[in-house]
Amino acid sequence: MIKQGNTSSGIAALGNTCLAIIKAIAAGISGNGTMFASAMHSIADAVNQGFVFVGSVLAEKKPTKKFPGGFGRVINLVCMVAVIVVTVMAYETILKGFKLLQYPEESSNFLLNLIVLLVAVVIDGSILLKAMKEIVKETKADLTEGGLVRSAFRNVGRAAPPTRLVFYEDIVATSGALFALVAIVFAEFFSFSLLDGVATILIGFLMIGVAFKVGYDNMVGLIGVSAPRDVEEKISSLILRNPDVTDIRRLHIIQEGRTYHVEAYIELRSGMTLSEATQTKTRIAAKLTSDHDVSDVVLGILEDDGVRMWNPKYDLE
Numbered sequence: 001m002i003k004q005g006n007t008s009s010g011i012a013a014l015g016n017t018c019l020a021i022i023k024a025i026a027a028g029i030s031g032n033g034t035m036f037a038s039a040m041h042s043i044a045d046a047v048n049q050g051f052v053f054v055g056s057v058l059a060e061k062k063p064t065k066k067f068p069g070g071f072g073r074v075i076n077l078v079c080m081v082a083v084i085v086v087t088v089m090a091y092e093t094i095l096k097g098f099k100l101l102q103y104p105e106e107s108s109n110f111l112l113n114l115i116v117l118l119v120a121v122v123i124d125g126s127i128l129l130k131a132m133k134e135i136v137k138e139t140k141a142d143l144t145e146g147g148l149v150r151s152a153f154r155n156v157g158r159a160a161p162p163t164r165l166v167f168y169e170d171i172v173a174t175s176g177a178l179f180a181l182v183a184i185v186f187a188e189f190f191s192f193s194l195l196d197g198v199a200t201i202l203i204g205f206l207m208i209g210v211a212f213k214v215g216y217d218n219m220v221g222l223i224g225v226s227a228p229r230d231v232e233e234k235i236s237s238l239i240l241r242n243p244d245v246t247d248i249r250r251l252h253i254i255q256e257g258r259t260y261h262v263e264a265y266i267e268l269r270s271g272m273t274l275s276e277a278t279q280t281k282t283r284i285a286a287k288l289t290s291d292h293d294v295s296d297v298v299l300g301i302l303e304d305d306g307v308r309m310w311n312p313k314y315d316l317e
Contacts, residue, residue: 008134009056009162012127012170013049016042019120026116030109032187033100034180037093037200038120041176041207044089045169048082052162055079072259072295075161076221082165083215086207094204100197110188117184120177128170135159135167158228161218168210176203227253227260231293235262236310238287244268244280248310249302259295262288267304277301 023039026032055078061071132152136143139155156167183199227235232253239245249265266284268277278301285297 008127008131008166009049009053011130012166013046013053015123015127016046016049016173019123020046022116023120026109026112030113032113032184033096033196034183034199034203035113035116036096037203038117038176038180040089040093040096041173041203042120044086044207045173047085048169049162049166051078051082051085052165056160056162073222076218079161079165079214079218080222083211083218086169086211086214090204090207090211092204093207094201097197097199097201097204100200101194104194104196110184113184114181117177117181121174121181124170124173124177127166128174131163131167131170134163138163157217158231161221164217165214168213172203172206172210176206179203221255224254227255231260235260235264235288235294238291239264239266239284240310242280242284242287244272244276245284246304247308251310259293261296261298262294263298265300265302267302267309270304272303 020039020042023035023042027035027039052075055075058078059071059073059075061074063071129148132148135141135152135156136148138160139158141151141155143151152167156164159167179199179202183195186195232251235253236248236251239248239251245266246269247267249267250263252263254261266281268280272280281299281301285299288294288297
């Protein structure tokens with residue numbers, strides 16, 4: 001189960017733990033408010049992504065008699081806990097920013113802060129790149145249509161909840177480290193100490209933005225959301241490719257965690273025996289569940305009524 005956990009969140013948790021320690025030490029030595037904000041963000045990221053990795057492992061647990069639907073939505077619940085952590089950290093960061101605007105603090109050890117933030121940009125940028133690759137892998141996106149970055153942004157909504165969280169958080173983490181870098185450079189060379197508080201507040205609001213986005217996505221996931229159009233097209237195509245299937249009466253696909261639950265009523269050609277129809281149904285179900293994105297399939301079979309119900313544009317034969 002641990003090996004099947006979300007790779008991006010596991011790597012991100014380790015990376016942000018190291019960054020949080022380094023930034024906290026630098027903030028304590030220099031007294032720089034922006035460095036404090038960046039350290040708070042890294043702590044929040046490390047805690048969140050640790051939670052999320054554990055949740056992604058638990059989500060892989062097989063269904064039991066008590067929980068026949070499996071544990072796919074556990075990851076959505078864990079991500080909601082992570083959202084609360086981010087929100088609290090964001091509040092503390094914004095509060096610190098306003099205090100710095102009212103009472104600017106002199107910071108020292110410019111070179112130390114500069115090196116730490118450069119390291120943060122490199123590490124957070126690497127984690128973000130890893131998350132982008134994970135999005136492309138999970139969604140089977142075509143890199144020929146715009147490259148890695150564009151494909152990641154276009155398909156992030158279909159990625160697993162933990163991968164989405166890492167992606168959004170590390171966009172903010174990388175941006176926040178860059179803002180902090182600009183702030184300490186301006187404070188050092190232009191004596192613009194108010195920028196320290198402004199950058200701290202900005203990082204806090206970026207954290208709130210991530211909390212809102214991730215919270216919304218996972219609230220939708222807990223309620224249950226319909227699969228994207230391309231997933232529906234893919235599933236319907238697999239069903240209609242069977243020569244015994246003449247039509248799809250109804251197709252209902254719900255996203256549960258990072259996988260899909262498929263329910264369908266399909267029409268089979270007239271004249272089939274019950275044994276033949278059952279074998280066809282079994283073959284179709286096996287074909288659908290062979291896709292790692294599909295967790296379970298429920299199929300109902302009907303005799304062809306001669307009326308085409310399914311929209312022909314979904315038939316990709």
